[in-house]
Amino acid sequence: MSQSSTVPIRSLDTQPKKPPAKWRKHIWGYLFLLPAVAIFFTFLWMPIGKGIIFSFYHIDFVKGDTFVGWDNYEKVFKDPEVMVSVKNTLYYMLLGVLIGFWVPILFAIAISEMRRFQGFARIAAYLPYVVPFVVLYGLWRWLYDPVGPINAVITKLGIDPVLFLTDKAWSMISIVIMETWQSFGSALLIYLAAVLSIPRDWYEAAEIDGAGIWQRIRHITLPAIKNQIVLLFLLQLIATSQGFQTQYALLDGGPNNATLTYALLVVRYAFTRQDYGSASALGVLMFLVLGLLAVVQYRMSNKKEA
Amino acid sequence: MKTHDRGILSSYDLKKPSTKIFYFLMIIVVLVMVCTMLYPMFVIFFNGLKLNTEVNSFPPTFLPSEVHFENYQKAWGYIKLPLFARNTLFIFAGNMVMTVLVVGFASFSLSRMNVPYKKVIQYFFLLTLFIPPTTYIIPNFVNLRDLGLMNSFWALWLPAGANAFFLLLLKSFFDGINMEMFESGRIDGASEPRLFFQIAFPLSVPIFATLAIFVFSSAWNDWYWPSLILSSDDKYPLATAIYKYVINVRRLDLNLRFAILSMITFPPVIVFLIFQKYIVRGLHLGGVKG
Structure with a gap:
């Protein structure tokens, strides 16, 4: 051609x-x-x-x-550990709310009021979020040690030392405290941005009308960040309901199954007992419950944008 | 903009003694918070400098009584840190390429190319957001096994392209780019890939940088999932290796343990401190819209 x-x-x-x-x-x-x-x-x-x-x-x-x-479903429903793990997971979610949820809101309001060093406080709060999880495990094992720094302070105050990790009553609480320490900074940034974007003249007007400080927080600040509060609340529930890595890495579900969460049981079924079928069944059951939560979260976040 | 001329409290409030005390207490609380945040960070580093007996002493000391830099030398040789760091960077690079190419292309198409049945395809992607990942963690593992991807970086790289959250972020960012830019590009005869690489991508550097932060922090942090699908030293990322050989090992001296931990803590912390202005801004771009 x-x-x-x-x-x-x-x-x-x-x-x-x-x-x-x-x-x-x-x-x-x-x-x-x-x-x-x-x-x-x-x-x-x-x-x-x-x-x-x-x-x-x-x-x-x-x-x-x-x-x-x-x-598989029958087996799972007969397993007493499933009930234990469901209870533990609910307890973990509850502790997450009681110990962790309000912390970033409180500090966002406090830091927004600081006239100086606002940026410094914000960065310090966010810093632990940059620390890898595996470092966290090594670090907090030492901090929580019966002869570690936290117990040193406690004994100095004249209180008996606490076995943070090996005491059944404390182990889950210790995990939640550690995770709050690490992660509240990221929620703080979101709240802080919302608090700082509230128009200043709303407070001015409220003050002229004679509103006290608490009233201003209660009737202006909190309603203004309500959307973020609801959204982060749901996100936290979704995250904690699936939590298992810290429980696994620090205590492997112990002591005496006190930190055996549902997701950890799923993993145990699969990789310890090699029972992948039952583990999948547990996953499906989990989906039926959590899917609902995810839908609620979606509806809420869409309502916010509208 | 004067954002700080008043907050909830006005300067008039601050003249009242009761408010002053309250404000002072609030500052103390924030200060305590800052200390509890910083203390453990310093302790990781200082414990790595102490003698093992000092780390184990009670009550614990904060500053080392004598400085032992040789701990860091020993720690460096204890496990093959450069190899694991290289694996982590490999995983990060591959995940990032997948994010840009797979997620980037798809969101560009959904946002700017107006294909028929767009809605259906979008639901195909976004519905995955409603399914919490832990609920299918086991079938996911079995699936990767069935595909023969065990102990291969592809088992991490390929699924990195299946991220509906990133897709949503990118799509909403592309939605904000002026449509006329692409129209004029098309009239000038640019192909669609060229529109993506020469117009959409350069204009979206901020959102891709944000995604890079997310992708990097997950590559640097994730230890559990890689420990399931990877099974040899020349594949383990840093976090998994540290978990296997440092956290899970009982007889390693505490001071060496802390020396290793501080070596993997400080690179991301230092990067964060240097770029924190951009990173925080980027996180807002990707975070919950305020």
């Missing part, structure tokens, strides 16, 4: 083969979407679907899977 003839021939050739205009126009659009669709399917929807299927199977990596019907 001579070089001069290729150009017109090719352009004549391709004209009739054009796909319908609508699709041709969007071919790049779909090409751009294709990798994401493939990856979301393979690594999110497939595991999610498989989880439901696995929950009816006995999974064996060597001999292959066998269908067992509702056996």
Whole structure:
């Protein structure tokens, strides 16, 4: 073929083969979407679907899977540890709210009132959030040690030393304190931004009308950040309901199952007992409860934007 | 803008003695908070400088009585930190590439290319946000096993492209870019990939930087999931290696333990302190809209 003839021939050739205009126009659009669709399917929807299927199977990596019907669910409902773990998880969520939830709100309001060093306080509060979890475990094991610094202060105050990690009554509380220490800074930033964006003249007007400091906080500040409070509350519930890594790393669910959360039990079923089917069943049950929470959170955050 | 000329309290309030005391107490509380935040950070570093007997002494000391920098030398040789750091950076780089290419392309298409059935595809992505990841952690593991991805970086890289949260962030950022820029690019004959790389991407550097912070902190922090799917030293990221060889080991001396911990704490902390202005701004970009 001579070089001069290729150009017109090719352009004549391709004209009739054009796909319908609508699709041709969007071919790049779909090409751009294709990798994401493939990856979301393979690594999110497939595991999610498989989880439901696995929950009816006995999974064996060597001999292959066998269908067992509702056996996994029956087994799970008969296991007394499941009830223990549900209770522990609810307790963990409750402690998270009691010990941790109000801390960033309080400090956001306090720091917003500081006339100087506001930035410094903010950074100091956020700093632990940058510390890797594994460091946290090593550090707090030492801080919580029976002869560690916290107990040194406590004994100096004349109180008996506390076995923060090995005492059943304290272990979950200790974990929540540690996690609050680490993570309240990120919530603080969100609250602080909201508090600082409240128009100053609202306070001015309230003051002229004779509102005291508490009344201003109660009737102006808190209502103004109500959306953030609700949203972060739900996000915290969603996060703590799935929590297990700290419990696993620090105490492996002990002492005496006091920190055995539901998610930790799921992991234990799978990787300690090699019972992937029952673990999947536990996951499906968890989804039925938590999915609801996620929907509520979505409705709330959408309402906020409207 | 004078944001600090008054807050909840006005300067008139601060002249009242009762308010003054209250304000003073509040400052004390914030100060105590700042100290409890900073004390453990310093303690990680100082404990790494002490003799092992001093770390174990009661009551514990804050400043080391004698400084032993050689602890850090010993700690450096205790595990192959450079190898694990390299693995972490590998994981970060791959995850970032996946985020830009897969999530970036998809959100660009959803935001700016107006394909038919856009809504359906969008739901396909975003519905995954309603499913808490812990509920399918086990099938996810089995799925990666079935795909033969065990002990390979691909098991982390490929799923990094399946992030609906990032997709949402990027899409809403692209939505804010002026449509006419792309129209004029198209009229000038630019191909769609070129529009993405030469117009959308440069204009979205702030949001990609925010995503980079998220991706980096998860690559640096995640220890549990990599410990499940990776199983050899030449694959472990830093966090997993530290968990396996430092946290979970009983006989390692405490001072060496702290020396290693401070070596992996301080790089991100220092980076954060240097860039905190941009990072905090970036986090607001990606965080809950205030």
